[in-house]
Each structure stands twice: as C-alpha cells, then as structure tokens.
Amino acid sequence: MSRSAYVRDALVxxxxxxxxxxxxxxxxxxxxxxxxxxxxxxxxxxxxxxxFAAVGVVGAGGGEPAALGSALLLAARNGFYGIAxxxxxRSALWRRVVGSQLIIDESTALSLAQDDPADREPAFxxxxxxxxxxxxxxxxxxxxxxxxxxxxxxxxxxxxxxAGFIALAAPAFGHRxxxxxxxxxxxxxxxxxxFVRPGVPILLAAFGALVxxxxxxxxxxxxxxxxxxxxxxxxxxxxx
Numbered sequence: 001m002s003r004s005a006y007v008r009d010a011l012v013x014x015x016x017x018x019x020x021x022x023x024x025x026x027x028x029x030x031x032x033x034x035x036x037x038x039x040x041x042x043x044x045x046x047x048x049x050x051x052f053a054a055v056g057v058v059g060a061g062g063g064e065p066a067a068l069g070s071a072l073l074l075a076a077r078n079g080f081y082g083i084a085x086x087x088x089x090r091s092a093l094w095r096r097v098v099g100s101q102l103i104i105d106e107s108t109a110l111s112l113a114q115d116d117p118a119d120r121e122p123a124f125x126x127x128x129x130x131x132x133x134x135x136x137x138x139x140x141x142x143x144x145x146x147x148x149x150x151x152x153x154x155x156x157x158x159x160x161x162x163a164g165f166i167a168l169a170a171p172a173f174g175h176r177x178x179x180x181x182x183x184x185x186x187x188x189x190x191x192x193x194x195f196v197r198p199g200v201p202i203l204l205a206a207f208g209a210l211v212x213x214x215x216x217x218x219x220x221x222x223x224x225x226x227x228x229x230x231x232x233x234x235x236x237x238x239x240x
C-alpha cells in the first residue's frame with residue numbers, strides 16, 4: 001500500500017471516529033462530567049470503548065469501582081496490541097513511549113494491514129495521530145454542545161455504548177469457541193444483574209471466556225481447538 005493510500009485511510013478512520021468522540025462528549029456531559037473532566041479522559045485514557053464503559057456504568061448508577069473495572073477490562077486488549085506491534089515500531093525510546101498512547105484498535109489494524117514491513121510504523125503513526133486528533137476534537141464539540149443537543153437517547157446516541165461492545169465481540173463469532181464465550185458471558189450478565197450493582201455484571205461476564213476454554217468445543221471441520229485453524233496446513237480459514 002502506498003503512503004498516500006494509508007494516509008487517506010487514516011484520515012477516513014479518524015473522521016469516522018470523531019463522530020463517536022462527539023457521541024462520547026454528549027453522553028459524558030449528560031452524565032454530569034464537566035468539559036475539563038471529559039477532555040482529560042479523552043486525552044489521557046484515549047480508548048473509546050473504555051471511556052464509553054466508564055461513563056455508561058456511572059450513568060446507570062454504578063459506583064466508581066465498577067466503572068473503573070469495566071474500563072480496565074476493555075483497555076487490557078491494548079497491551080496485546082503492543083506486543084503485536086513491538087517488532088514493527090523501532091523508533092527512539094522517547095518516540096516509543098509517546099507512541100504507546102496511540103496503541104488502539106485502529107492504529108494497530110492499519111499498521112498490521114500493510115504488506116510492506118517498512119510501511120507498518122508510519123501507518124501506525126498516521127492512524128494513531130489521526131484518530132487522536134479527531135476523537136478529541138469530537139469529544140470537545142460533544143461536551144460543549146451537550147446541553148444544546150439535549151437527551152442523547154432522542155438521537156439514538158445512547159446506543160453507542162452497547163454498539164461498541166457488539167463491534168468488539170463481532171470477530172469472535174467467526175468460530176464456535178468465541179460463540180460459546182459470548183453466550184456464556186451474556187448468561188452470566190443476565191443472571192447476576194438482579195443481584196449486583198450496575199456495571200458489575202459486565203465484569204462477571206468476562207468469566208464466559210473461562211467457560212469457553214474449559215469446555216471442549218469442536219469447531220467447523222472438527223477442529224477441537226475451536227480457533228478455526230486448519231491443523232493439516234497450519235493456515236487460517238478464509239474469512240468473508
């Protein structure tokens with residue numbers, strides 16, 4: 001992929017993310033966060049799903065521990081992204097430290113999508129910086145205009161929080177073990193909801209992954225590992 005291609009993709013991704021940043025700003029404002037606190041979250045946390053989780057839990061009446069736990073659970077995936085990117089980001093130490101703030105879904109995907117290894121680091125920076133700028137600009141607009149926009153439910157913006165979880169879970173539905181984890185997690189959340197404080201069920205739902213690991217789940221083609229890999233060739237199955 002040429003430089004112009006991944007820069008274009010980075011701008012498109014950033015622009016789309018900015019819309020969700022505005023939705024987050026509106027939701028944060030209606031939850032009671034000040035513009036300063038909302039912006040501090042987007043600048044320092046900078047991981048949309050975690051931010052939506054924290055604000056969503058607080059807005060539902062959950063306590064700070066539940067909000068923090070939900071946010072940390074979602075943010076944990078960024079650590080695995082860092083491991084995947086480590087061999088491709090070879091800048092000076094100070095740049096790597098700065099770049100760690102930009103390790104998110106979009107920058108990782110754009111970087112690893114490059115066929116030429118030499119393009120992976122610049123694509124990472126392009127994607128990360130684009131999303132960072134658009135996300136924070138959108139957050140500011142949403143936070144400032146939150147009162148004028150009114151109830152986000154009237155515009156459907158309240159759906160951004162659950163939609164974010166669905167988007168994160170969607171890739172797991174490509175194999176049966178992922179489906180088992182999702183179903184088990186959903187059942188755990190539903191069963192525990194009447195008995196615990198808001199926000200806690202989503203933390204407990206993480207144990208659905210343990211259920212999927214503990215139960216033998218043959219996948220398509222009789223793959224007992226459930227990861228969809230072709231054990232005869234060691235290759236991954238085609239995706240659609």
